[in-house]
Structures are given as structure tokens and as C-alpha cells.
Amino acid sequence: MAIQRRMCANHDNRMAIGVCVITKAPICAECSTRYEGVNYSKEGLAILKKRRAKASKAGMSSKAVGYMLAVVVSPLLVYAHFLFFEHTTSFFIDLQQFEFANWF
């Protein structure tokens, strides 16, 4: 299989040392930036930055929504517990009418 000789996307006269993992464009040593162990072109790096920012914003807002939800729901959950204890106590008071105790 013949080795494909490719030139840098920005420099016609320079050999490409690799391709950008995002734009897939062949890039020379000068055009490539190694980040987290992989090669990026300048355009690719910009796209990555934008994606990361968007993801962290989405993460932040989903976290904020989660906290808001927890703040709203918590009192209801606490009240549900109160109702459970209150109903159980009343149930046991009612149960005594059956004189269960005499069975033991």
C-alpha cells in the first residue's frame, strides 16, 4: 500500500504530520497543538473550547435545576414523613379497640 503523502491544509509546501481530531484536516507541526494527548488544528481547538463551555454550562444549569427541585420537594417529603408517623400512631391507637393484647 502506497504511503499517502499529504500536505498541510494551511501550508501547501509543508508535509502534514497528522490530522486534527475534530476537523480531520491534515496539519503540519507548526499548525498542530497537542492537547490531552491528541492533535488539534487551531480551528479544531476553538470548536473544542466552545463545546466544553456549552457542556459545562449545561452541567451547571442542570445542577441548579436539581438544587431548586430539591429545595421545593424536601418540605413535601418531610411532610409525607409526618403524615406517615401520624397515621401509623393513629392506626395503633385504633387497633387497640380490637383487644389484640388478650391473644398473647
Add this chain to the structure above:
Amino acid sequence: MGTAIQAHFETSRAPGALSSMDSAAEYLRRNLAALLPLYVVAMLPFSAIMIATIDFVTSEYRAMTVLTSWLLVLATLWRWAWLAFLQRRVQTDIRGGEPHRIRGRLHSILFVRLVASVCATWGSFIIAPGLYGFLIGGMTTPLYLEPSDRPTAQIKRVISWITSSHMRLLKILTSLGFLYFISLICLYALIRIVVGTLLPSFLGIDPSDMGFTLSSWTGILVVSYLVGLIFDLYWAVLSVMIFYDLQSRRLAPDLRVRIRGLRNSSSS
């Protein structure tokens, strides 16, 4: 080499459903002195209010139920917070190393416990949510203390673990329930024998004087509660064991697949 690793995994799968119950009992026996102070702190307010509630119940003092119910809610939150410290100790002993940080995670633990507990109480009318709530409630602390970027994803994972190991977990829960009732019945029988025959014949005490401890509502409820405490402490330890048991069962098949992949790639 490959077969040796595989053989190891085949045998590590072998322990039966109740093996985590054995290891929890063994752990509790060895570490009771260290766990008991934490457990007493966790349960003291709850127990005091519970005994008062039982007293109000048997005296049919309905006016107090609103107050005691709110106090029980507060004592429950206190109980969960301290059980988190107790379970952290168990978790640290199991995985070794430094204990995980609780600060900053306690509010999440309490929130998930609230949700799980609503499922375990009101949800138990339709059974399945009750079981999930009960199991997740016990595993909340180890789950949230285990380092993870997204606890919500972890919760989903634990729900899927519970679903895939439901037979194993049902066996554990039914054995626990069975043990609880057996120990209650044995204890009542013992009390009856002591109060009914031993005390009057050997010590000349009239059983009708202490009859209330035997057959009254107060006696039945208090004894059931006290026996329940032992099982509650046991469950706090057992649920951490179950958490790691489910995790390893979940991870073992993944590892097996990876080992198979390694062997295939090296032979080709």
C-alpha cells in the same frame, strides 16, 4: 494464565445469596465496640420519642400524636445523619485507606434518604417501590461517599443493580424478616416463661403485678421496637456489604469480557 484468571472469577462468583449476611454479622461481632457509640448517638432521640409515642398510643392520648410525629421526623433526620457516619466507618473498613469526606455531601445523602424513605413507607402499598426505597435508603451513604462525578448516574446504576440481582436481594430481605419474627416470638416465649412460671415459683412474685410487661400493648410494642433496633443496626452494616457485593457482581462480568477480549487479541 487466562484460565487461571477465569477460574478465579468463577470461584469468586460462587458465594451464595446470604454470604453478605454472614460477613455483616461477623463484622458487627468484631467491631461492635466501635460502632455502638455512634449507633447510640444516632438512635437516642428517636428511641426516646418512640417510647413516649408508644406510651401515648397505649394511653390513647390522641392529642399528642401531632407533636410526637413531628418530633419523630426530626429524630429521623438526626438518625440518618449519624448513621451516615456509622456506615462511613464500615465502608472505610471494607475498602481500606482514608475515610471519605462527609462534609458537603450530607445534604445530598439526607435528600436521597428522604425520597427513598417515602418510597419505603407510602410506596410499600404497591410493594416494589417499597423494596427499592428500603434498599436504596441503606446504600445511600456508601453510594454518595464513593468518589463519582455524577451521583444521579450512580443512583440509576444502583437501581439497575437491584433489578438485576432482585432474587438475591429478596432472599436476604425475607431471611431478615423471618429472623426478626423468630427472635420476637422466642423473646415473648422467654418472657412468658420467666414471668409466668419462674418468677412466681422461685421468687414468689405475683405475675399480675408485672403483667403489663408481658401482655399489654406497651410491652409488646416496646419489645418489638427494641428487637427492631438490633436489626436496624445490623441492616446499617449489611447494606454497605450489599452495596459492594452488588458492585463486584456487576463488575466481575465486565472484567470477564475484558479478559476474554485480551486473550482473543493476543491469540490472533
